[in-house]
Amino acid sequence: MELRGKLQEILRDIEENYLPSVSLDLVVFGFHESQLKVLLLRFKDSNDWILPGGRVRKDENLDEAAYRSLRERTGLDRLFLQQFHTFGNVNRMTYFSREETLERMGLAEAAAGLWDSTYWANRDISVGYYALVDFTGTVPTPDFMADECRWWDIAEVPHLLFDHNEMIRLALRTLRRQLSYQPVGYNLLPETFTMTELQSLYETILGRSLDRRNFYKQILHYDVLERLGKRPTIPASKAPYLYRFRKERYEQLLNDEDLSVG
The missing domain is CATH 3.90.79.10 (Nucleoside Triphosphate Pyrophosphohydrolase)
Structure with a gap:
């Protein structure tokens, strides 16, 4: 009962x-x-x-x-x-x-x-x-x-x-x-990340490898990332830069359905 x-x-x-x-x-x-x-x-x-x-x-x-x-x-x-x-x-x-x-x-x-x-x-x-x-x-x-x-x-x-x-x-x-017209990653990555980690996310979603140079160009086109210092746990000469998303800009792009990458 x-x-x-x-x-x-x-x-x-x-x-x-x-x-x-x-x-x-x-x-x-x-x-x-x-x-x-x-x-x-x-x-x-x-x-x-x-x-x-x-x-x-x-x-x-x-x-x-x-x-x-x-x-x-x-x-x-x-x-x-x-x-x-x-x-x-x-x-x-x-x-x-x-x-x-x-x-x-x-x-x-x-x-x-x-x-x-x-x-x-x-x-x-x-x-x-x-x-x-x-x-x-x-x-x-x-x-x-x-x-x-x-x-x-x-x-x-x-x-x-x-x-x-x-x-x-x-x-x-x-x-x-x-991925072809809006940024992705704000809710899938830690607050700070490397460009390699961001590219790995895109490659995992797409199921294929991406050209590093073209990927960087596309991401920088969005103007959505803020570059920080280098990762402190790695010697400075080899350490990658850390990035984080600019939240306001990211949300603006998500609301812009006309955005496209040339």
């Missing part, structure tokens, strides 16, 4: 306070040790993995709902977050039916009779967002419907439920396209 009571409470809250048939899915990228990671949730009492996400409250804007969901999953707030696609195919939720999903999670008996409302459609339109976060600063947090929330190497992502593998592929493609 305790589990059934909890489900009743959750479903009643969703039905009263959230929009029907509209959901959010978050492709949360993190960068660590030259590897690009993505955050996944493991469904309760199963070996099935999905992207983190949530629903939209009736009294909040879409972006506000996405930031809230991101905060609940990572413990971080107001990071780089961008809408990249809306997923609305008729069969996008048919990997498992609602009943099959509950059965796999061991919740079928507890949920019996709780899904009869016309609020609960078998099809959701999902708005996809991708986020860039500091891997070391996150606290991955599962919700009531999940047993685990952790980082996966982008090359080792398992077969996910629903259309979530396609979401990751499209989010990564969008992120790669972004």
Whole structure:
């Protein structure tokens, strides 16, 4: 009865306070040790993995709902977050039916009779967002419907439920396209970094090597970096310069959709 009571409470809250048939899915990228990671949730009492996400409250804007969901999953707030696609195919939720999903999670008996409302459609339109976060600063947090929330190497992502593998592929493609006209890295690198470390980030996202001279030219074109002193732990003659992002300029460029590199 305790589990059934909890489900009743959750479903009643969703039905009263959230929009029907509209959901959010978050492709949360993190960068660590030259590897690009993505955050996944493991469904309760199963070996099935999905992207983190949530629903939209009736009294909040879409972006506000996405930031809230991101905060609940990572413990971080107001990071780089961008809408990249809306997923609305008729069969996008048919990997498992609602009943099959509950059965796999061991919740079928507890949920019996709780899904009869016309609020609960078998099809959701999902708005996809991708986020860039500091891997070391996150606290991955599962919700009531999940047993685990952790980082996966982008090359080792398992077969996910629903259309979530396609979401990751499209989010990564969008992120790669972004590199051609906007800077990336503010939320993926430590506060200070070398140009080599920044280039390594770009190469990891793109999945290919970059010419050092052309990369430096493109980055300096943005006028978004502040050069600091040399790294103190290395002899001065060999030490690389450290850089940090100029936050105001960085945010200005993110808002300038017409920026392009010649």
